[in-house]
Amino acid sequence: xxxxxxxxxxxxxxxxxxxxxxxxxxxxxxxxxxxxxxxxxxxxxxxxxxxxxxxxxxxxxxxxxxxxxxxxxxxxxxxxxxxxxxxxxxxxxxxxxxxxxxxxxxxxxxxxxxxxxxxxxxx
Numbered sequence: 001x002x003x004x005x006x007x008x009x010x011x012x013x014x015x016x017x018x019x020x021x022x023x024x025x026x027x028x029x030x031x032x033x034x035x036x037x038x039x040x041x042x043x044x045x046x047x048x049x050x051x052x053x054x055x056x057x058x059x060x061x062x063x064x065x066x067x068x069x070x071x072x073x074x075x076x077x078x079x080x081x082x083x084x085x086x087x088x089x090x091x092x093x094x095x096x097x098x099x100x101x102x103x104x105x106x107x108x109x110x111x112x113x114x115x116x117x118x119x120x121x122x123x
Contacts, residue, residue: 009117
């Protein structure tokens with residue numbers, strides 16, 4: 001089992017920045033690829049970014065490419081999502097997820113999930 005807890009969400013004006021953190025416990029964190037997903041009201045959960053278990057490979061959704069950066073610190077069992085130039089359409093609940101075997105961006109490929117943190121961007 002891997003337990004994940006997100007933090008760092010909040011209310012920010014358009015153009016602002018937030019840094020989300022995901023704290024992992026349980027199994028060996030460095031064995032797992034990590035992903036960030038988001039879900040806006042009335043919409044499906046969508047992929048935001050992922051990072052490989054060693055942090056050598058990353059993928060980003062086109063909608064956030066160039067504005068968001070995913071990273072991880074395996075020594076601290078932490079993953080991060082730095083979000084810059086935020087837009088109102090980035091408003092959603094953001095989830096971190098982990099899986100030992102996936103290399104993909106489909107949420108169904110991730111076994112472990114946090115409870116989410118709300119990000120609200122005002123215009």
